[in-house]
Amino acid sequence: MSDAVAGVIAKAKEFLGERMTVNAGLRDHHSHGQDTAPPVQPDAVAFVETTEEASRLLTLCYAAGVPVVPFGTGTSLEGHVTPVRGGISVDVSRMTAVLEVNQADMDCRVQPGLTHRSLNTELRDQGLFFPVDPGADASLGGMCATRASGTAAVRYGTMRDNVMGLTVVLADGRVIRTGGRVRKSSTGYDLTRLFVGSEGTLGLITEIQLRLHPIPEAISAAICQFPSLGDAVEAVIAIMQAAIPVARIELLDDVQMGACIAYSKLDGLRAVPTLFFEFHGSPAGVSEQAAAAEAIAQDFQAEAFQWATDPDTRAKLWRARHDAYWAALALKPGHRGIATDAIVPISRLAEAILGAKEDIAASGLTAPIVGHVGDGNFHTVILVPDEPDGMARAWALDKAIVARALSLGGSCSGEHGVGIGKREFLETEHGAEALAVMRSVKVALDPKGILNPGKIFLN
Numbered sequence: 001m002s003d004a005v006a007g008v009i010a011k012a013k014e015f016l017g018e019r020m021t022v023n024a025g026l027r028d029h030h031s032h033g034q035d036t037a038p039p040v041q042p043d044a045v046a047f048v049e050t051t052e053e054a055s056r057l058l059t060l061c062y063a064a065g066v067p068v069v070p071f072g073t074g075t076s077l078e079g080h081v082t083p084v085r086g087g088i089s090v091d092v093s094r095m096t097a098v099l100e101v102n103q104a105d106m107d108c109r110v111q112p113g114l115t116h117r118s119l120n121t122e123l124r125d126q127g128l129f130f131p132v133d134p135g136a137d138a139s140l141g142g143m144c145a146t147r148a149s150g151t152a153a154v155r156y157g158t159m160r161d162n163v164m165g166l167t168v169v170l171a172d173g174r175v176i177r178t179g180g181r182v183r184k185s186s187t188g189y190d191l192t193r194l195f196v197g198s199e200g201t202l203g204l205i206t207e208i209q210l211r212l213h214p215i216p217e218a219i220s221a222a223i224c225q226f227p228s229l230g231d232a233v234e235a236v237i238a239i240m241q242a243a244i245p246v247a248r249i250e251l252l253d254d255v256q257m258g259a260c261i262a263y264s265k266l267d268g269l270r271a272v273p274t275l276f277f278e279f280h281g282s283p284a285g286v287s288e289q290a291a292a293a294e295a296i297a298q299d300f301q302a303e304a305f306q307w308a309t310d311p312d313t314r315a316k317l318w319r320a321r322h323d324a325y326w327a328a329l330a331l332k333p334g335h336r337g338i339a340t341d342a343i344v345p346i347s348r349l350a351e352a353i354l355g356a357k358e359d360i361a362a363s364g365l366t367a368p369i370v371g372h373v374g375d376g377n378f379h380t381v382i383l384v385p386d387e388p389d390g391m392a393r394a395w396a397l398d399k400a401i402v403a404r405a406l407s408l409g410g411s412c413s414g415e416h417g418v419g420i421g422k423r424e425f426l427e428t429e430h431g432a433e434a435l436a437v438m439r440s441v442k443v444a445l446d447p448k449g450i451l452n453p454g455k456i457f458l459n
Contacts, residue, residue, distance in 0.1 A: 078419030112141025
């Protein structure tokens with residue numbers, strides 16, 4: 001441990017007490033997320049509980065040049081929370097308060113350690129809900145940092161669309177507030193959207209103003225199975241082009257569906273390409289949406305919809321979808337998983353997914369496909385064999401899938417973010433000049449480079 005880090009720890013203990021710790025077990029817990037990047041232990045872990053504490057800590061770290069890495073629930077899939085250069089892991093998991101709910105205006109203000117599921121539990125009795133659901137019970141601060149989305153983004157948008165304002169502690173400890181409670185504003189730079197997706201490299205988020213939505217009067221879900229992956233994907237494209245306002249439309253290929261049937265005990269279904277649907281609205285509206293989607297699906301050889309209208313059955317269905325990653329890992333016990341995250345324009349979805357299927361076959365690896373296909377986003381869970389070249393083969397497959405997505409006008413990440421895993425693709429996707437502008441923003445807000453170093457940029 002350097003003298004600079006030791007000095008920060010000693011001074012931070014004056015106001016954090018035992019919440020500034022060098023405990024080996026806690027440092028190990030904060031050395032990685034749910035990814036394949038090599039773990040790196042921070043020098044210490046700080047559990048902050050207020051904006052003021054975060055500000056005082058960052059003031060100390062900035063003066064000493066000590067790296068700071070934010071940590072929420074640790075569900076990152078791209079190495080965002082790995083402290084690759086040591087320093088202090090700033091854990092916000094104790095900042096879980098719902099600070100205010102404005103029912104009439106349908107917004108709320110929360111702390112960053114609160115998870116989206118906990119927020120919806122708090123909101124249920126007020127007839128409101130927060131729609132962004134990335135699957136894992138991620139912290140809302142982490143979801144802001146990675147610009148997360150999930151299964152309902154096709155209807156309700158991503159974190160970019162649902163964050164109205166932020167309280168952010170800058171690298172040098174200054175506190176700023178961005179945005180507000182109004183639904184639109186034409187004043188100044190849009191700093192809120194600058195920080196949403198910045199992955200902890202520009203500031204530490206300590207409060208979030210969120211847009212809420214009324215709980216729909218009626219909700220229905222359905223499963224529809226197809227004879228081929230191509231038919232399922234073409235049905236998605238046709239449904240989206242018909243402007244049917246589906247709330248969720250998820251694709252599982254035959255391998256992923258087989259994994260989910262075994263893992264989540266989905267009786268009565270076959271291991272074939274499958275679409276999961278959900279419809280929100282009035283009873284009449286939901287019925288009309290569903291009928292229109294089913295008619296289009298049948299044009300692509302689909303079986304009739306299997307309905308899940310009661311809450312328990314719907315919950316089981318969507319829990320199976322959210323557990324798809326764990327179901328995939330269960331296919332090959334002892335294997336590690338690399339989750340790809342490509343997204344393409346909806347019109348190029350068939351090329352991207354069928355091309356990915358060909359890449360998987362050529363690799364000889366097992367890699368189920370699952371995706372939020374209503375907005376062109378899909379994932380493969382590449383199962384890495386415990387062999388000398390296993391990881392290299394897996395990363396080669398990942399690169400092939402990303403390269404095809406970029407060639408089709410897509411992106412290397414639709415929701416997981418860049419972190420460590422996607423850094424090499426940024427120049428191809430955005431161009432050298434745009435990347436230079438991003439770097440200049442980073443330097444302007446964090447001239448000493450202490451905020452989550454080693455992320456987004458290759459050097």
